[in-house]
Every structure is written in C-alpha cells, then in structure tokens.
Amino acid sequence: DGGITQSPKYLFRKEGQNVTLSCEQNLNHDAMYWYRQDPGQGLRLIYYSQIVNDFQKGDIAEGYSVSREKKESFPLTVTSAQKNPTAFYLCASSIVGGQGATDTQYFGPGTRLTVL
Amino acid sequence: AQSVAQPEDQVNVAEGNPLTVKCTYSVSGNPYLFWYVQYPNRGLQFLLKYITGDNLVKGSYGFEAEFNKSQTSFHLKKPSALVSDSALYFCAVRDRNQAGTALIFGKGTTLSVSS
Numbered sequence: 001d002g003g004i005t006q007s008p009k010y011l012f013r014k015e016g017q018n019v020t021l022s023c024e025q026n027l028n029h030d031a032m033y034w035y036r037q038d039p040g041q042g043l044r045l046i047y048y049s050q051i052v053n054d055f056q057k058g059d060i061a062e063g064y065s066v067s068r069e070k071k072e073s074f075p076l077t078v079t080s081a082q083k084n085p086t087a088f089y090l091c092a093s094s095i096v097g098g099q100g101a102t103d104t105q106y107f108g109p110g111t112r113l114t115v116l
Numbered sequence: 117a118q119s120v121a122q123p124e125d126q127v128n129v130a131e132g133n134p135l136t137v138k139c140t141y142s143v144s145g146n147p148y149l150f151w152y153v154q155y156p157n158r159g160l161q162f163l164l165k166y167i168t169g170d171n172l173v174k175g176s177y178g179f180e181a182e183f184n185k186s187q188t189s190f191h192l193k194k195p196s197a198l199v200s201d202s203a204l205y206f207c208a209v210r211d212r213n214q215a216g217t218a219l220i221f222g223k224g225t226t227l228s229v230s231s
Contacts, residue, residue, distance in 0.1 A: 033218050042223035107159035
C-alpha cells in the first residue's frame with residue numbers, strides 16, 4: 001500500500017447523509033485518483049486530479065465530489081445524490097511524467113462504505 | 117476507446133503447477149500494460165508493467181507476463197503456483213501518450229491455488 005493512507009477503513013452512512021473519505025499520500029506524486037470497486041465489475045474511475053486545484057470527472061462521477069487543495073490530499077465526498085454508494089473505494093497516486101513516462105499507480109488500502 | 121478483457125472470472129490451479137491469467141486489451145495507440153494483485157479487503161498491489169523492449173516482463177513474487185502485440189495480449193504467468201498466490205488479479209492499460217490519466221482496468225480474475 002506504499003505511502004498512501006485512506007481513512008476510515010470502514011464507514012457506515014445513513015440514507016440522505018453526505019460522507020467524506022480521506023486520502024493522503026507522502027510520495028510527492030502530482031496525480032491522484034479515486035476508484036470504486038464493486039464485486040465482478042473491476043475498478044471504475046470516479047475522479048482524478050493531475051495538479052492542485054484541478055480535477056476531472058471519471059466514468060461514474062455523478063453523486064460524488066472532490067477537492068484538491070493540497071498536493072498530498074484528495075478527499076472524496078459521497079453525497080446523498082449517489083443512489084447506490086455501498087462499495088469499496090480505492091485511492092491511488094502516480095507521477096505525471098509527460099508523454100512516454102511510465103506513471104505506475106500506487107494504491108491505498110481502501111475504505112469500505114456501507115449504507116444502512 | 118480503451119478496454120481490457122479478462123476472459124476468465126476464476127482460474128483454479130494445483131500448487132506447484134504453472135498458472136496463466138489471461139488479459140487482452142484495446143487501445144488506440146501504443147500501450148502501457150500493468151498487472152495488480154488484490155488480497156481480501158486490501159488495496160491493489162503493483163506486480164509488473166510493460167513499457168517497451170523485451171516482451172517478457174518479470175515482476176514481484178516470481179510472476180512474469182508476456183506482451184504479444186499481434187494478439188493484443190498480456191497474459192500473467194508463474195512457473196509454479198503457491199497457495200499464497202490465491203487472490204484477485206487485475207490487468208490494466210493506458211495509452212502511453214496520455215500521461216497522468218487513469219488506467220483502464222479489467223474486471224479481475226480470481227486465482228485459486230489448491231494444496
């Protein structure tokens with residue numbers, strides 16, 4: 001899991017609540033990513049950020065929001081608009097080395113979110 | 117559009133036998149290819165990647181993968197499986213001209229090694 005931490009490990013949310021998942025990295029990586037993992041569906045991209053104060057939507061951004069105020073941190077908020085938020089959420093980071101650079105992504109340990 | 121296919125949901129192997137986990141890909145340009153492993157309730161661990169050059173890539177824990185451009189495949193292999201290799205394996209791809217963008221992952225293959 002390298003130098004990437006995610007908290008909490010387990011999170012329970014009531015219907016209608018917003019919750020925020022934390023992701024911090026000390027690898028000095030420019031790029032950070034949020035993925036959602038559901039059984040049998042692999043990983044799907046929610047948001048990613050290549051630089052502070054900038055981020056892009058992924059394939060399933062609806063119902064989620066992010067911020068990137070610091071290079072080390074990329075918190076994900078799961079809003080009440082997300083219809084089915086129960087899943088395993090994974091954060092990753094990588095360098096952004098320019099064209100041709102091999103930006104291997106390194107993952108945190110994940111947060112399991114359950115809606116009660 | 118980029119995509120990755122892992123045609124087998126599960127692969128069963130006896131300990132000591134060779135194992136193969138299959139992956140095929142589709143990208144518009146030249147690919148960077150990756151394999152990751154995930155143990156239950158854990159994050160993904162990087163195993164190996166193909167950049168360029170030698171088509172046989174060696175990675176962690178005795179795993180290797182063979183890049184085949186004509187077949188657009190990147191199968192993961194190990195000569196002798198261990199029970200501890202039992203886990204979920206993901207293949208991923210990125211167009212090498214799109215630095216800093218997210219990887220495209222396959223749906224994963226569960227490897228079960230029996231003793």
